[in-house]
Amino acid sequence: MHPLLSQPTRLALYFGVWLLFGTLLAGVLAISHQTPIAWALEFAVPQTVLLGVLSLSTWYLVRALPASETPMSRLLGTWFGAAVVLLAIWLSIALLWGRWLAQGSALPALQDTPQRLAPLLVFVGAIGLLLAVLGHYMLAAFDRSRRAETRSLELQVHAREAELKSLRSQLDPHFLFNSLNSVAALIGSDASAARRMCLLLAAFCRKSISLGRETSIRFSQELELTETFLAIEAVRFGERLNPRFDIAEETRNLSVPPLVLQPLVENAIHHGIAHLLSGGEVFIGARQREHLLELIVENPFDPEAPKSRGAGVGINNVRARIDTLYGHRASIEVDGRNERFRVTLLMPATPMPTAAGPAPTP
Amino acid sequence: MRILIVDDETLARAYLVEQLATVAGVEIVGQAANGFEAVKLVDELSPELVLLDIQMPKLSGFEVLELLGERAPAVIFVTAYDEFALRAFEVHAVDYLLKPVEPPRLKAALERAEARLRNNVASPAATLQTTQALLAAARPQGAKLDRILIREESKVLVLPVERLDYIEAQDDYLWFNADGKRHRKQQTMSDLEAQLDPARFVRIHRSYLLNIDRLSRLELYSKDSWLAILTSGAHLPVSRAGHARLKELIS
Numbered sequence: 001m002h003p004l005l006s007q008p009t010r011l012a013l014y015f016g017v018w019l020l021f022g023t024l025l026a027g028v029l030a031i032s033h034q035t036p037i038a039w040a041l042e043f044a045v046p047q048t049v050l051l052g053v054l055s056l057s058t059w060y061l062v063r064a065l066p067a068s069e070t071p072m073s074r075l076l077g078t079w080f081g082a083a084v085v086l087l088a089i090w091l092s093i094a095l096l097w098g099r100w101l102a103q104g105s106a107l108p109a110l111q112d113t114p115q116r117l118a119p120l121l122v123f124v125g126a127i128g129l130l131l132a133v134l135g136h137y138m139l140a141a142f143d144r145s146r147r148a149e150t151r152s153l154e155l156q157v158h159a160r161e162a163e164l165k166s167l168r169s170q171l172d173p174h175f176l177f178n179s180l181n182s183v184a185a186l187i188g189s190d191a192s193a194a195r196r197m198c199l200l201l202a203a204f205c206r207k208s209i210s211l212g213r214e215t216s217i218r219f220s221q222e223l224e225l226t227e228t229f230l231a232i233e234a235v236r237f238g239e240r241l242n243p244r245f246d247i248a249e250e251t252r253n254l255s256v257p258p259l260v261l262q263p264l265v266e267n268a269i270h271h272g273i274a275h276l277l278s279g280g281e282v283f284i285g286a287r288q289r290e291h292l293l294e295l296i297v298e299n300p301f302d303p304e305a306p307k308s309r310g311a312g313v314g315i316n317n318v319r320a321r322i323d324t325l326y327g328h329r330a331s332i333e334v335d336g337r338n339e340r341f342r343v344t345l346l347m348p349a350t351p352m353p354t355a356a357g358p359a360p361t362p
Numbered sequence: 363m364r365i366l367i368v369d370d371e372t373l374a375r376a377y378l379v380e381q382l383a384t385v386a387g388v389e390i391v392g393q394a395a396n397g398f399e400a401v402k403l404v405d406e407l408s409p410e411l412v413l414l415d416i417q418m419p420k421l422s423g424f425e426v427l428e429l430l431g432e433r434a435p436a437v438i439f440v441t442a443y444d445e446f447a448l449r450a451f452e453v454h455a456v457d458y459l460l461k462p463v464e465p466p467r468l469k470a471a472l473e474r475a476e477a478r479l480r481n482n483v484a485s486p487a488a489t490l491q492t493t494q495a496l497l498a499a500a501r502p503q504g505a506k507l508d509r510i511l512i513r514e515e516s517k518v519l520v521l522p523v524e525r526l527d528y529i530e531a532q533d534d535y536l537w538f539n540a541d542g543k544r545h546r547k548q549q550t551m552s553d554l555e556a557q558l559d560p561a562r563f564v565r566i567h568r569s570y571l572l573n574i575d576r577l578s579r580l581e582l583y584s585k586d587s588w589l590a591i592l593t594s595g596a597h598l599p600v601s602r603a604g605h606a607r608l609k610e611l612i613s
Contacts, residue, residue, distance in 0.1 A: 173442075173443040174417075174442055174443045174444075176443075177442035177443045177460070177461055177462070178371075178374075178442040178443075178461065180461075180462050181371075181373070181374055181377065181442060181461035181462040181463075182371075182373045182374075183462075184377055184462035185373040185374060185376050185377035185380070185462075186373065188376070188377070188380045189376060189380075235373070236371055236373065237371070238371075238372055238373075274370075274417070274419065275419045275420070276419055277395075277396055277419050277420060302419065302420070304509065304520055304522060305419070305420070306422065306425075306501070306508060306509060311502075
């Protein structure tokens with residue numbers, strides 16, 4: 001596809017330049033050959049526009065002869081031949097046009113002007129053609145680099161998506177083995193509690209796998225997943241873990257990316273509650289603030305606890321994902337003052353799209 | 363064999379109690395729910411073996427071992443998952459069990475511990491060097507020591523390194539100076555120096571390690587020796603090599 005013909009703005013700009021070139025040529029004619037300016041304009045402007053039209057055809061040669069890959073002799077030879085042909089065509093038309101204009105003119109002095117102009121026209125035409133060819137080469141280079149850029153951006157997005165997918169489906173091995181340890185312990189003392197724990201674990205794994213496959217889920221589903229997770233951890237931590245929910249009703253039907261809340265709660269437990277001798281409260285809040293959904297997870301923590309491996313991984317994963325999905329429209333803030341750790345996540349409050357597709361048949 | 367169980371999770375302790383009940387010749391002398399309790403109970407009950415969880419509030423299992431020092435009984439570490447610690451265990455031939463603990467593995471580990479006790483062979487985990495290696499393995503890659511643990515009688519003191527003014531070596535001990543008090547701990551200066559952040563702690567003298575934040579000014583004392591005046595007003599000797607290290611850090 002021709003890079004100028006396919007884009008009206010580029011094409012308009014291109015002919016704008018030729019019009020300007022024509023006006024300049026008319027000025028030169030008026031000054032050097034003392035032709036009336038009106039005649040000069042009438043003669044020169046259409047001819048430069050014509051040269052512009054002819055020059056458009058150079059694109060096909062530009063494409064056939066990439067500057068970096070064609071031997072210089074062939075490049076120069078071909079272009080010289082093409083230029084001679086184009087200029088010959090243009091010059092003959094220009095001379096015919098000039099003669100025709102002169103015939104209608106009242107000034108007899110103009111009768112032989114077109115022939116006298118020939119050398120100047122060849123010179124000006126050659127320069128115009130040269131500039132047009134260079135311009136086409138630049139356009140070709142520009143388009144190529146932009147295509148390369150687009151492709152590399154696309155590749156980056158794909159790589160990012162793959163990475164996010166793997167982040168989402170990660171099940172913390174620490175959580176898994178500790179939970180299994182709790183099951184092993186409960187079997188000896190409280191078989192029905194052990195069974196409950198197995199069912200909770202199965203539900204959690206199933207939900208995190210199926211939700212992790214989606215690109216967006218209902219916030220109530222994310223809440224359910226978080227509640228299941230908390231129920232499992234409550235078996236391990238007993239009275240040390242004390243969850244409190246404050247969920248605004250209107251947020252439940254909003255659409256969110258999967259696994260945005262549960263990793264934050266996991267973080268609150270593993271890097272907060274787990275380091276406190278008597279545990280504490282994990283607060284989970286959700287509300288809508290104008291067009292934003294605000295999620296808050298808050299927990300007490302021990303500022304003197306040694307930095308544990310993997311601290312912040314959960315939050316960073318969530319941050320990376322909402323960054324990719326929403327860019328500047330979402331934010332995640334972390335505040336750790338006064339022995340309380342608070343994560344505030346803001347993202348666009350998107351209503352859940354109503355299920356499209358065929359209506360269920362009765 | 364007299365055993366102490368240390369784990370912060372009630373269920374995890376209950377499971378070990380249940381499993382140990384099936385092993386002959388084993389007596390559970392106590393259970394601790396955190397590191398502080400563990401240190402205290404080891405003193406009070408002098409168990410022969412400790413089943414020690416690694417991740418616990420306040421003090422990790424490694425820190426408990428460090429605090430016990432030479433008094434440490436034989437130790438078997440118990441952990442759900444900790445790939446870095448596991449590598450360190452393998453390297454130093456330290457016994458460990460993975461949660462949920464498999465009964466045959468528990469029995470085998472108990473037998474090894476008992477054999478060591480009978481032959482009076484020290485448990486590999488109990489050597490100071492191994493303890494330090496385990497502590498280093500437990501820290502995130504490249505992270506430096508961020509707190510010092512010191513036992514004073516029955517109390518455990520946790521000193522964040524930023525509170526330290528300077529450390530003085532004396533014989534086999536180090537004196538940690540912080541908040542106008544000094545605390546003694548058995549450790550070598552080079553061992554401590556290697557674990558601290560070199561951008562903050564400078565060895566200004568064979569016997570002195572200085573927290574650079576506390577330096578007020580330097581005074582020439584004699585040819586080739588200086589005095590460091592701290593913000594607290596304390597004067598510390600600075601050797602020629604120490605002076606060079608200080609200058610390098612400040613510039």
